[in-house]
Amino acid sequence: MASSNDSIKKTIIVALSLCLVCSIFVAAAAVGLKPIQNTNKDLDRKRNILSAAGMLESGKSVDEIFESVESRVVNLQTGKFATQEELQAAGIKAATFDQKSAAKDPKLSIALKGEQDPAGIKRRSNFSVVYLVKSGDSIDRIILPVHGYGLWSTMYGFMALKNDFNTVIGFGFYDQGETPGLGGEVDNPNWKALWKGKEIYNEQGEAVIHLVKGGVDSSDPKAAYKVDGLSGATLTSRGVTHLVQYWLGQEGFGPFLSQLRSEGVQ
Template identity: 30%
Template structure:
């Protein structure tokens, strides 16, 4: 076959496509275990960050095992499902199920004799999924810390939810109102509450109203299912 013929060019191109595709497939398969391990450790990092423990990826597992004393999967009724590994619960998949079939992972941490409850979050931003973790002090009302992330929010706008200055706004905020009812924490455009920590609200990001609403909704939608269990723990501690 002549090298300058159309048939030769077509066959050569087809072979190259197959070779490159095979090489990429092999590389992706061989790297998958490493990628999964990085995701696992990053998850540990984010959980720890909500309680003020910052660590690099390589040290994440050691610190996670040091500070996380319990991992629980709850039903929507607040009952413990011991058959489920809380760390392996995929919220993206859980949210596609009816609520009564979902499982709600909870991490219990102890730092300097203080107990914290860490709750995974997932919701919708402007363009795609947003998620994160939020930790509560053992009064089941005060937020210790929060971490947020996103898949495709707008840089400089909704993507700013990952910035520490935004996450820090949630520290010490209350999730209950003055009547002791669950209120969550709202991201409010034009917020004028200053440094108030008992009004169930934080200042929004300018130009990112829909993403802020997504943060508000995912906090409210996820936390409410943990309250039956957490308030029961709080009462049991008070009675001891």
């Protein structure tokens, strides 16, 4: 009987020892790979920004092209570029600012409820990084981060605008979990190409661009504000409309873009 108990104890000890050794290896691998993961994550972010702006070039690395892109932080509460004093007070650096994390921090964000939250994001960060491509001292194009809820997931993307701060250069999502073949068609290059040349604001300065069911009639005088909806994905299409109108509207980048149109870069 004692021999049997010794055998069980030895088995348990060996199993626990094996688990401990494996845990150490896994932890060491996670720590060792983290810098590589962070580098790949940053590279993917840059690639998606450049893709939205139509700036990817064969024969050039992403980092090389991204040298022409300037990151600036916008204070969404004032509709202006954040001052150094504001950034220091909030503990923010443009190069490392994480808008997702900031939106979870009550000190750096506001809660949204009901009609305040058509995009379904629940909280909005008080600050956002925007990406500028300049020609001399003037902005040639601007890339804005946007996100909002679709049918199954929060969709994260970038929208690039011309220097009239109204005309779309490109738009695409880099993170979404919508139904493949339906809402997941937000990743379809053919659908993303439909956004190029579309306009965001009407003559009253309202963000009116939206997706329409059944396709856009080119003879429609308001066709510039309309994009083909996703076939069989009504809720995802509605989510795209809501998130674009929210982020380009008065609660998002609307006041900031209006200032750029009227006063230029300060």
